Amino acid sequence: MFDNLQERLGKVFEGLTKRGALTEEDVDAALREVRVALLEADVALPVVKQFIADVRERAVGQEVLRSVTPGQQVVKVVNDRLVEMLGGEQSEITLKTEPPTPIMLVGLQGSGKTTTTGKLAKRLKEKQKKRVLMASLDVQRPAAQDQLKQLGWQVGVDTLDNVPGEPPKAIAKRALQQATLGGYDVVLLDTAGRLAIDDELMREVAEIRDAAQPTESLLVCDAMTGQDAVTTAERFRDEVGLTGVVLTRVDGDARGGAALSMRQVTGKPIKLIGTGEKLEELEPFYPDRIANRILGMGDVVSLVEKAQESIEEEDAQKLEKKLQKGRFDLDDMAQQYKQLQKMGGMSQLMNMMPGMGKMGKQLQNAKFDEKALNRQLAIISSMTKDERKRPELIKASRKQRIAKGSGMTVQDVNKLLKQHAEAQKMMKRVKKMGKKGLQRHGMP
Numbered sequence: 001m002f003d004n005l006q007e008r009l010g011k012v013f014e015g016l017t018k019r020g021a022l023t024e025e026d027v028d029a030a031l032r033e034v035r036v037a038l039l040e041a042d043v044a045l046p047v048v049k050q051f052i053a054d055v056r057e058r059a060v061g062q063e064v065l066r067s068v069t070p071g072q073q074v075v076k077v078v079n080d081r082l083v084e085m086l087g088g089e090q091s092e093i094t095l096k097t098e099p100p101t102p103i104m105l106v107g108l109q110g111s112g113k114t115t116t117t118g119k120l121a122k123r124l125k126e127k128q129k130k131r132v133l134m135a136s137l138d139v140q141r142p143a144a145q146d147q148l149k150q151l152g153w154q155v156g157v158d159t160l161d162n163v164p165g166e167p168p169k170a171i172a173k174r175a176l177q178q179a180t181l182g183g184y185d186v187v188l189l190d191t192a193g194r195l196a197i198d199d200e201l202m203r204e205v206a207e208i209r210d211a212a213q214p215t216e217s218l219l220v221c222d223a224m225t226g227q228d229a230v231t232t233a234e235r236f237r238d239e240v241g242l243t244g245v246v247l248t249r250v251d252g253d254a255r256g257g258a259a260l261s262m263r264q265v266t267g268k269p270i271k272l273i274g275t276g277e278k279l280e281e282l283e284p285f286y287p288d289r290i291a292n293r294i295l296g297m298g299d300v301v302s303l304v305e306k307a308q309e310s311i312e313e314e315d316a317q318k319l320e321k322k323l324q325k326g327r328f329d330l331d332d333m334a335q336q337y338k339q340l341q342k343m344g345g346m347s348q349l350m351n352m353m354p355g356m357g358k359m360g361k362q363l364q365n366a367k368f369d370e371k372a373l374n375r376q377l378a379i380i381s382s383m384t385k386d387e388r389k390r391p392e393l394i395k396a397s398r399k400q401r402i403a404k405g406s407g408m409t410v411q412d413v414n415k416l417l418k419q420h421a422e423a424q425k426m427m428k429r430v431k432k433m434g435k436k437g438l439q440r441h442g443m444p
């Protein structure tokens with residue numbers, strides 16, 4: 001997968017990273033080639049447009065780091081945006097705390113749905129040590145039911161016996177009952193597919209959904225159908241609801257358009273990818289690893305990450321030195337707000353981590369009001385460099401200009417200046433107390 005894209009982007013960025021200095025034209029020329037490469041990879045046009053615009057904005061707006069070349073920094077920006085485009089974090093299959101978890105697989109005929117059901121059963125059984133029951137809900141094609149049974153034998157997973165004439169939603173209910181009684185952890189429901197989406201297919205899937213209330217509704221689609229796979233996903237999402245996508249045949253897909261557009265267009269994560277016909281050939285979808293594979297520039301990315309970290313470290317040290325001298329201008333204040341912003345992001349992150357939710361809440365309660373921080377930062381960034389260094393310059397007309405520039409009122413500007421004056425006063429007091437005094441007052 002992504003062979004062509006990888007080759008093209010490799011060439012673009014190899015040239016870019018070697019140069020000592022980059023002009024805006026260099027970046028634009030590179031981005032034009034990235035645009036063509038993405039379009040040739042069959043990525044949806046709106047996704048490409050947004051991607052290029054975002055990369056351009058971030059590449060131009062970013063601080064230049066020492067110790068890496070501007071080209072390397074651009075690679076990092078492209079990498080980060082690519083990871084976002086692919087969905088950011090890896091998205092796992094959710095299992096209920098109280099088994100059995102019903103998982104419904106839907107999709108068009110020939111997409112690889114039944115094979116994927118078998119592969120997923122094997123994965124859940126072997127990697128997660130789950131007891132799995134599979135059920136075929138395809139009453140149109142008895143061959144499909146036999147196929148699932150065969151797969152069940154191969155992977156050592158039970159399949160529900162079929163009762164002739166039983167409608168799909170009744171099979172779904174019976175599968176769940178049997179799973180509950182039999183102590184299974186997961187029930188995989190392999191629904192029927194059709195050659196194309198039609199009302200009957202959607203009605204049937206909706207009925208099964210209502211009967212089984214699946215924790216996961218996964219669309220299985222063929223990566224080789226490119227943007228058609230994305231359109232199919234949109235239809236299923238709108239008409240029956242989806243929790244994620246399994247992309248099959250990525251092993252034969254040299255372009256990668258479906259994988260690249262799926263998340264952005266449908267808002268649904270790719271949870272798994274099928275990479276071959278064999279039953280073990282089903283893998284989780286890791287956006288960062290995929291981005292790395294596409295760009296082939298993992299070394300550059302980690303180099304820039306390290307440079308960014310060391311700059312942050314230096315900034316913190318500089319601020320500490322200034323504080324020791326009792327100096328604290330509006331740039332310093334902006335820097336502190338940015339730190340707080342990061343902590344705000346951290347509190348959200350912590351909320352998602354098991355056992356850390358409480359700490360995240362505490363951080364949030366500590367009034368890390370994102371919007372307020374953004375407003376403060378907007379005001380400061382509407383000031384000139386001189387004004388930030390010497391706030392006493394800011395008189396009535398300048399206040400009006402700053403308020404206008406940041407979309408705030410003069411009162412807002414006054415409030416910020418007052419806060420700064422108070423902070424500065426405190427810094428002076430801190431300086432008088434000296435380092436020992438600080439420690440006595442419980443500060444580091």
Ligand code: GDP
Binds near residue numbers: 107112249250275
């Ligand atoms: P269904 O009609 O959607 O249930 O499709 P099947 O599960 O019967 O799969 C159709 C064909 O695609 C079979 O020959 C599978 O072996 C093949 N297939 C499924 N997934 C993959 C995959 O990830 N890679 C490759 N190369 N073939 C696959």
